[in-house]
Amino acid sequence: MTHPEALALVVLAVPVVLAYLLRRRLQRRVVSSVLLYRALSRERVASRRLEWPRHLLSLLAILGALAAVVVALSRRPEAGSTTWAVLLDSSASMGALLESGEQTRMEAALDELEGFLRSRPEDRVALISTSPARLQVGATGDPAQVLAVARALVPAGPGENELALQVVSSLCERAEPPTLLVLSHDIDPTGLGCPVHRGRLGPVGVNVGITALLVREADALGLAEIYLAVEGDRPGPARVELSVDGEVVQTVTMAGGERLLQLALPEGEVVSARLLGRDALAADDRAEASIRRGQRVRVALFTDRPDGFLASALGAHPRVDRAESGTEVDLLVLDGVVPEPMPTARRVVALGIDPTALGLSPGPRVRRPEVSRWEGEDPLLRYVDLEGLHIERSWVVSEPSGGLALVVSGAGPLSVRAPWRGRELAYFGFGTHESDLGLSIAFAHLVANLVEWAAPGPVDPGAPSSDGLLSPDETSPEELPGAGLPAAGAQLGWWSLALVALVLLVAEWVLRWREP
Amino acid sequence: MQVDHDLFQQISGLRLAAPGLATGPRQGDRRSPFLGRGMEFADYREYRPGDDLRLVDWNVYGRLQAVLVRLFHEDRNLLVRLVVDATGSMGFGSPRKLDHAGNLAAGLALVGLMHRDTVSLGCFGGQGPEAVVTGHDLGAFASMLELLERVEPGAGGEARRALRSQVASRGGDRVVLLSDLLMDDEEREGLLGVLAACRRPVLLHVLGDTELQPDLDRPRLVVDVETGEELAVPGGASARQAYARFLEAWLHDLRVRCAALRIHYVPAFTATSPRDLLLTVLRKARVTEGSRA
Numbered sequence: 001m002t003h004p005e006a007l008a009l010v011v012l013a014v015p016v017v018l019a020y021l022l023r024r025r026l027q028r029r030v031v032s033s034v035l036l037y038r039a040l041s042r043e044r045v046a047s048r049r050l051e052w053p054r055h056l057l058s059l060l061a062i063l064g065a066l067a068a069v070v071v072a073l074s075r076r077p078e079a080g081s082t083t084w085a086v087l088l089d090s091s092a093s094m095g096a097l098l099e100s101g102e103q104t105r106m107e108a109a110l111d112e113l114e115g116f117l118r119s120r121p122e123d124r125v126a127l128i129s130t131s132p133a134r135l136q137v138g139a140t141g142d143p144a145q146v147l148a149v150a151r152a153l154v155p156a157g158p159g160e161n162e163l164a165l166q167v168v169s170s171l172c173e174r175a176e177p178p179t180l181l182v183l184s185h186d187i188d189p190t191g192l193g194c195p196v197h198r199g200r201l202g203p204v205g206v207n208v209g210i211t212a213l214l215v216r217e218a219d220a221l222g223l224a225e226i227y228l229a230v231e232g233d234r235p236g237p238a239r240v241e242l243s244v245d246g247e248v249v250q251t252v253t254m255a256g257g258e259r260l261l262q263l264a265l266p267e268g269e270v271v272s273a274r275l276l277g278r279d280a281l282a283a284d285d286r287a288e289a290s291i292r293r294g295q296r297v298r299v300a301l302f303t304d305r306p307d308g309f310l311a312s313a314l315g316a317h318p319r320v321d322r323a324e325s326g327t328e329v330d331l332l333v334l335d336g337v338v339p340e341p342m343p344t345a346r347r348v349v350a351l352g353i354d355p356t357a358l359g360l361s362p363g364p365r366v367r368r369p370e371v372s373r374w375e376g377e378d379p380l381l382r383y384v385d386l387e388g389l390h391i392e393r394s395w396v397v398s399e400p401s402g403g404l405a406l407v408v409s410g411a412g413p414l415s416v417r418a419p420w421r422g423r424e425l426a427y428f429g430f431g432t433h434e435s436d437l438g439l440s441i442a443f444a445h446l447v448a449n450l451v452e453w454a455a456p457g458p459v460d461p462g463a464p465s466s467d468g469l470l471s472p473d474e475t476s477p478e479e480l481p482g483a484g485l486p487a488a489g490a491q492l493g494w495w496s497l498a499l500v501a502l503v504l505l506v507a508e509w510v511l512r513w514r515e516p
Numbered sequence: 517m518q519v520d521h522d523l524f525q526q527i528s529g530l531r532l533a534a535p536g537l538a539t540g541p542r543q544g545d546r547r548s549p550f551l552g553r554g555m556e557f558a559d560y561r562e563y564r565p566g567d568d569l570r571l572v573d574w575n576v577y578g579r580l581q582a583v584l585v586r587l588f589h590e591d592r593n594l595l596v597r598l599v600v601d602a603t604g605s606m607g608f609g610s611p612r613k614l615d616h617a618g619n620l621a622a623g624l625a626l627v628g629l630m631h632r633d634t635v636s637l638g639c640f641g642g643q644g645p646e647a648v649v650t651g652h653d654l655g656a657f658a659s660m661l662e663l664l665e666r667v668e669p670g671a672g673g674e675a676r677r678a679l680r681s682q683v684a685s686r687g688g689d690r691v692v693l694l695s696d697l698l699m700d701d702e703e704r705e706g707l708l709g710v711l712a713a714c715r716r717p718v719l720l721h722v723l724g725d726t727e728l729q730p731d732l733d734r735p736r737l738v739v740d741v742e743t744g745e746e747l748a749v750p751g752g753a754s755a756r757q758a759y760a761r762f763l764e765a766w767l768h769d770l771r772v773r774c775a776a777l778r779i780h781y782v783p784a785f786t787a788t789s790p791r792d793l794l795l796t797v798l799r800k801a802r803v804t805e806g807s808r809a
Binding site for chain 2: 026027028029030031032033034035036037038039040
């Protein structure tokens, strides 16, 4: 309601009702005789049965007219033109088929928009899309332009709702904020400084979608881990077809939820998952993830045990190139030895070295410390199980600022990761020969993690990858509740209601004053 | 009640019309059915003891030796009974119907008294005495005016009974009823029946503007002043048209009924002044006539 003051007219109903009640009490007049009036009364007797309902109809007609006037006034457009900001969801989920199966959400939204623009030819309208989040059309009085740009938008990609709302918010902060019209099923525009109307797009049909596809190397031998998640409102299991560069690898049956697969993937670049079967939204039935292959890593090892576990493990790693001192390397491993000068490297791993030699905060060297906890989520300790690890001796080091304690004992941190002299340092207070770490599978994982950590380039093959997935909100067929388009849209216009009021008043006049 | 005294001077040249024989109790100038002393010879008959010897025609006795007395047509005055309806319904209109009827009755009484007719004037249904004033000369006119001025509209009553008590038992050569006849059908029919039983009855129908052009601009609840009956009636042009149609039909039926009962119906509506009525309308209707005196 753009004219809440019109409600004040409701008080007019009080005198109307009073007038109705008073009018029913006819004025008395004493006459010489009712003889001559009896004929009129006889004519009236025939209609007296209808007198009460006619009175009531008269009252209802007046009250109806009053209500129509009130509503008409409340829907009367403001003087002059109004500026509207139309936030049109152009994400992939808008391509979902509605329950009727005849049109998509986007088509329904465009129909709503067209009707809205037709009903407000005098207003200025700006158009903001969500995928990409952009001001597509600035405030213009040309509805055809707005509609043409809106029709050119193709539902695709994840919606950048937050960014789009920021665009809208900037418009709402203007001196004359526009009125926001949201044409989306999942954008919640609350909290903005503009008055908001929400178009109704209608519910979509049954939908199942892939909400997660993550691929990463499980080991250096081609084994990959695929994390797959499927959500939807269709009962029964969903079948997902996995392929690499278009070649089907495996078909997986999932009863919803998530699943972690370990597969030996063939050579290829992209893993695709395709949901078999038809549903409302095709955009979320397919997901792709790039296979990230690790690059080769140049490693310089300084150790006093050239034939130790560490040298053997690095030597066995297929992606490690041993480098000589004096050259620039990706990973510098200091196993009990601090070389001078220090080779150039982005990553440095130090094991069993006095922390003072590295400039770290000094700590005691303890015997047989017990590991109380470790950062299993850190990339360096992924899959590294230190449960039951025996350590003969270890330096205790203080946790530096900006760093992270990787392994902690009752005496303090035994391992930290921190920026160090322009490098990234991973410090272990114990050497490989000072514990039984080298005898466990955890050691192999640790070495593999170190290599991945030091791998050049932004790509982290250990991190899962996924491309172009829709958010679960977009996959959901549910629609946020909305108040519908503003009254000047497809509903009765204010002038129509005013016409209704006029017709009711004429009807009341016929009822009351044209009676015989 | 107000009486227009000036009127009566202008109507002094009138007298009551008497199409039949007069039966008034006094000698007058109107032919009566009686034979007795008079100016116009009528017949002879044999002398009976006790007859006035002055009526014996001695010339016949001398020639035929028969004692015969002369009979003459006897001239009597007119016995007129004026009855005014003073019920509540007569208190409406502008001027009031009762005032209008009183003026007419006084005028007719004056006309009759000036010509030595025996005039009986009475009212019924009004507030005040239901007295009847009778006279045969102008000396009674003041009493009649006093009676009329004392009467105010009453609450109603049984017009038929009142009329019968005033006219039926006393007879009369001409009975003039001044009434609006606004009563229920049975009462009105009975009243007309009593009137019809009189000799040469005249009905001066008195209606006012409240009956002829009532205010029907809006729906009202009308209340009968005599019976208290209430009726809700509509208003507007269509109501006025319907009322006019009904009034016309009612008056037409009344005329037809009066004609059937040999009642001389004369409309005496208040829209026409008493002067015009006495001087023009009633004369044309042969209720009055020009004086031959």
